[in-house]
Amino acid sequence: MIKITNLQKYYRTEEVETVALNNVNIHVKEGEFVAVMGPSGCGKSTLLNIVGLLDDLDEGSYLFNGTEVAKFKEGNRSNLRKHNIGFVFQSFNLIDELTVFENVELPLVYTNVPAAERKRRVEEVLEKVQIMHRRNHFPQQLSGGQQQRVAVARAVVNNPKLILADEPTGNLDSSNGNEVMHLLTELNEAGTTIVMVTHSEHDAKFADRVIRMLDGQVIMETSTV
Amino acid sequence: MIKNFLKTAFRNLWKTKGYSFLNIFGLAVGIAAASLIFLWVENEVTRNDHFPHKKDIYSVKSKQQYDDVTYVFEATQGPLAAAIKAEIPGIKHAVRMANGSNLFSVEDKNLYQGGLYADPEILDVLSSTFLEGNAHTALSELNNIVLTEKSAKRVFGNIPALGKTIRVNNEEDYVVSGVVKNFPKNSSFQFDWLIPFKKYEAGQEWLQSFSNNGIQTLVQLEPNIDVSQVNEPLLEFVERKTDGQVTFSKNFLYPMERWNMYNSFDKNGNEQEGFIKYIRLFSIIAWVVLLIACINFMNLATARSEKRAKEVGMRKVVGASRRTLVLQFLGESLMYAFLSALFAIGLMHLSIGPFNSLLGKELTIDVFKPSHLVFLIGIILTCGLLAGSYPAFYLSSFNPLKTLKGAKQKAGAAGFIRRGLVILQYTASVVLIICTTIIYQQIQHAKNRDLGFEHSQVITTWVQGSMGQHINVIKEQLKATGNIEEVGISDMNVLNIHNNSSNFEWEGKDPNANILIGRLRTDPGLIPSLGMKMHDGRNFHPQYVGDSTSLIINETFAKMIKPDGMVAGQILRVSGEPYTIRGVVKDFVYNNVYADPDPVVFIPYASPSSGIMNIKTKAGADLPKTISQIEEIIKSNNPGYPFDYRFLDESFNNKFYSEMLIQKLAAVFAILSIIISCLGLFGLASYSAEQRSKEIGIRKVLGASVGRLIGMLNKEFVVLVGISCLIAFPLAWWFMHDWLSSYNYRIEIGWMVFALAALVAVSIAILTISSQALRAATANPTRTLRDE
Structure with a gap:
């Protein structure tokens, strides 16, 4: 599904050029659950953002389902994103002015899904993450774990082929964290490919494979299965 | 999707009620001002549209x-x-x-x-x-x-x-x-x-x-x-x-x-712009005020952008294109414009009365009249798109990665534009302050000039019916009341002499010269009743004894005959008939109060059948009592006619109608533009204080005094107002220099006006900002620092 070859990514300021990712090669198969680990600043989030087409790569190739997407313009990226990729962030990133239902509904709004269908799918996914009873609440009225469950619901409502999770349990206590990890595992078992960035060895154990990074390079890949 | 946008917009509006109010109120004031001017312009330009043959008349x-x-x-x-x-x-x-x-x-x-x-x-x-x-x-x-x-x-x-x-x-x-x-x-x-x-x-x-x-x-x-x-x-x-x-x-x-719009001619007889000048001027000013209100919207929207950054980022992540985001934000600003228009209609209903009395009109608000509806929709679209375009493009340009990481957007270009817009707002306000002051000074200058006659305490009434036959009796009876100093008759209002001819000849006159001389028929009482002074010779004798072929001329006319104007006793031929100049009255201002007086001749008015009776009351006379005495005397000598009077002061003040109108309107717009600009500045200052709360906390911990902190927050904006003044000064000077050049009798523009305008603008800005700055500077620093 994802084939990244010889990826280079630099961050430039007026005086300094920093190599964020150096010669990274990654291959993720459909249905895989991959965890990316490494110390802070090693480039794992940058990698995830490039995979999610939120950030550019400077050199190298990125094949998404066999299509070269490295040079995609913003319009194409946005299109590919909304139909194929769901995101889960450490800080949930729910829109404060929208209710739980409306937050989850948002990706469907942008893919022009009819209202009745939207309602059905949002309710279905809210049931799945067990937050249906909070559907009319605003994010500020929910606990961290509940907010992250809403974020996961939002990420999967469009049935994406790929979910990218950036430290999804980073802001949660262990019990809420476990809940979210189980949720991701279930989704993976249902066929969704997941790439997750994490600091947590415990969370990484839920993945099929762990990619370890240091100073912008992949230094080790281990299978947990 | 629209429903989703509307929900977000309304909830945002509600969440930030204070700023929403600043936005909506500011824009509503701008829309109301522009709409009132629209009503006035519409009333003027459609003046004779009810005549089916208008084009052929x-x-x-x-x-x-x-x-x-x-x-x-x-x-x-x-x-x-x-x-x-x-x-x-x-x-x-x-x-x-x-x-x-x-x-x-x-x-x-x-x-x-x-x-x-x-x-x-x-x-x-x-x-x-x-x-x-x-x-x-x-x-x-x-x-x-x-x-x-x-x-x-x-x-x-x-x-x-x-x-x-x-x-x-x-x-x-x-x-x-x-x-x-x-x-x-x-x-x-x-x-x-x-x-x-x-x-x-x-x-x-x-x-x-x-x-x-x-x-x-x-x-x-x-x-x-x-x-x-x-x-x-x-x-x-x-x-x-x-x-x-x-x-x-x-x-x-x-x-x-x-x-209505032209009907004015220059000294070569060519048509020039008349009333349309004012219509155009105030239409431009109304749009400027509206622009100032739109600027508030832009500034507050971009200043608050950080609050919306996460939303923009997340919408982009889940698939919103930049186009949909631009549409969303434009839609939001249209919604604000719509709400402001509703608010504006309320404001218009409150202000239409005073506005009508200001203009002397009877304008009415009818929202559902097609032209009004089109204007209102037009103004909503204009404001919504104008005010919303920049924030829409700015907000939608946010990089989702950065916004979701919580990184601050670079304020560079937006900050620069925001400062530029504040400068633009204050420039307009300062220009208006200066113009209003100079127009006021010019009117006062003309009002206080040596007019050559006294217009105060003079009551005028028409000579009509049988008054002419009893004119001497009436005069005597009036004087006998003890409240009347003098009574003078003229065939028209001395301020508006519109009878003239060129059939005057005198010794030494250039035979090719063709000079138009104003003619006023007067009795001997006019000169003393209006307190006019003689430059040479004398007034007509009472009852015109020996004065049947006498004339009195004004100083300007006399100086045409002889440079020193001492021409009493000389002969003046009127259509060939010889008359004697008995006296030269010192120049007095009539017709155009801003011009030098034109030549005028007083002709004896022996048996007045019509015209104006000028009644000078004594200083300290009880006016209501005097007026009722005058009424009684005139009615008894002229039964069957109602008594109608007015003060010469009113006629004199009417001479300043156009200028007073401009001055009042300019003052209203100056105040509006300052209010709207202050609303914007208030919003920006409070955001600035909020954004710098951590900095303020640290500075306070390190020992900064409240005064110093207020000074620091003020400095940022006062500099902008200062720059506005520097831009506004030459602009205002240029406008006013041009405006004044059409008056012969005019003031010189002094530096004090500029200093005063700058002082007013800076003081109001400091007052506006300080309220916010004080709040920020007196906040407990441990709270702002703990937030981090």
């Missing part, structure tokens, strides 16, 4: 050249109308008209009504709608009178007026032959009655000659006639008709479509 004007000045007068010759209709092809109707004010008496009701003596065709030209009677017979008999609906109601109440008799001026009975519908209030024709012109013509020999100009001529052309085809033969028409005897008057047609 013209007044005849007379262009007359005297030395190096060409005057354009409305007054035309008596025989002109009939002659041009008969001889110039393309003229459908040519109507003679003269204004008049008559006393109507019906049973015990006596009241003055103003109207027109006019040829019967006027009813066709103006397409009058008859409520009673008909156009064919209405003005066919000499003693017919047509009333307007309003006048008929005033005179007869709610009963039909047709066939009823009205006694006019206690002399003659007229039969009401028709009642016509009132014209709209903004029509150029406002009359209470129409009487056949032949009635006016009777016994007025001067109306039979092409040498005298005195009445108005109204023309309606055949449809689709090119006016130049008529103007060409009309220009030399009088000269041809008189075989070259009368050459001074070159006539031409002036279209009804330009009466």
Whole structure:
């Protein structure tokens, strides 16, 4: 599904050029659950953002389902994103002015899904993450774990082929964290490919494979299965 | 999707009620101001639209050249109308008209009504709608009178007026032959009655000659006639008709479509912009005020962008394209504009009364009138798109990665633009402050100039009915009250001398010079009653003893005859007849209060049958008591006529109508623009204080005083206001220099005005900002620092 070859990514300021990712090669198969680990600043989030087409790569190739997407313009990226990729962030990133239902509904709004269908799918996914009873609440009225469950619901409502999770349990206590990890595992078992960035060895154990990074390079890949 | 956008917009609005209010209120004030100006402009430009033949209606004007000045007068010759209709092809109707004010008496009701003596065709030209009677017979008999609906109601109440008799001026009975519908209030024709012109013509020999100009001529052309085809033969028409005897008057047609907006002529007789100047000026100012309000919206929206950054980022992540985001934010600003428009309608209802009294109009708000609806929708779209475009493009440009990481957006370009917009707002405000002050100074300058006469405590009333026969008795009785100092008669208001001629000759006069001299018939009481002073010679003797061929001239005229103006005793020939200049009165200001006085001659008015009685009351006299004494005396000598009076002060102040109007409107707009700019500054300052709360906390911990912190927060904005002043000064100087150049008697623009404007702008800015700065500076630093 994802084939990244010889990826280079630099961050430039007026005086300094920093190599964020150096010669990274990654291959993720459909249905895989991959965890990316490494110390802070090693480039794992940058990698995830490039995979999610939120950030550019400077050199190298990125094949998404066999299509070269490295040079995609913003319009194409946005299109590919909304139909194929769901995101889960450490800080949930729910829109404060929208209710739980409306937050989850948002990706469907942008893919022009009819209202009745939207309602059905949002309710279905809210049931799945067990937050249906909070559907009319605003994010500020929910606990961290509940907010992250809403974020996961939002990420999967469009049935994406790929979910990218950036430290999804980073802001949660262990019990809420476990809940979210189980949720991701279930989704993976249902066929969704997941790439997750994490600091947590415990969370990484839920993945099929762990990619370890240091100073912008992949230094080790281990299978947990 | 729209539902989703609307929900977000409303919830955002509600969440930040304070800022939303600043935005909506500011924009509403701007929209209300622009809409009121729109109502005024609409009222002015549609003035005569109710006349179906508007495009074909013209007044005849007379262009007359005297030395190096060409005057354009409305007054035309008596025989002109009939002659041009008969001889110039393309003229459908040519109507003679003269204004008049008559006393109507019906049973015990006596009241003055103003109207027109006019040829019967006027009813066709103006397409009058008859409520009673008909156009064919209405003005066919000499003693017919047509009333307007309003006048008929005033005179007869709610009963039909047709066939009823009205006694006019206690002399003659007229039969009401028709009642016509009132014209709209903004029509150029406002009359209470129409009487056949032949009635006016009777016994007025001067109306039979092409040498005298005195009445108005109204023309309606055949449809689709090119006016130049008529103007060409009309220009030399009088000269041809008189075989070259009368050459001074070159006539031409002036279209009804330009009466209101232009109708002003320069000293070469060329048309120049009239009222349209003011209409244009205030339309521009209204748009500037609206722009200032839109700027507030832009500034507050971009300043608050960080609050929306996460939302933008997340929407982008889940698939929103930049286009959808731009549409979302534009939609939001349109919603704000819509709410502001609703608010503005309320504000307009509150302010239409004072606005009407300011303009002397009766404008009404009718939101559902098609033109108003189109304007309102237009203004909502303009404001929404104008105010929303920049924030929409700015917000939608956010990088989702950075916003979701919580990184601050670079304020670079946005900050620069925001500062630029604040400068623009304050520049406009400072320009308006300066202009208002200079206009005020100019008006005061003209009002306080040495006028050459005293206009205060002078009561004026018409000489009418049998007053002329008892004029000396009335004068004596008035003086005997002990409250009246002097009484003077003139044939017209001394402030408006519109009778003039060029038939004066004197020794040493350049034989080629053709000078127009104003003529005022006066009695011996005028000079003392108005406190005029003599430059040379003396006033007329009481009863004109020995003064039957005496004249008094003003100083300007005297200096034309002899540089020192000491010409008492010299002979002045009027149409060849010798008269003696008995006195030279010191120059006094009349007609144009901003110009140097033109030459004028006082001619004895031995038996006044009409005109103005100028009654100078004694200093300290009890005015209400004096007025009732005057009323009693005049009524007893002139029974059957109601007593009507006004103060000369009012006539004098009316001279400043246009300037006062500009000054008042400029002041209103200056205040509005300052209020709106302050709302914006208040919003920006509070955001700035909020954003810098951590910095303020740290500075406080390190020992900064509250005063110093307030100074720090003020500095950022005061610098911007300072830059605004620097830009506004030359702009305002240029506008005002241009405006003042049209006045001969004018002020010099002083530096104090600029200093004052800067002081006002900076003080208001500091006051606005300090309220927010004080709050930020006195906040407990541990709270702001703990947040981190």
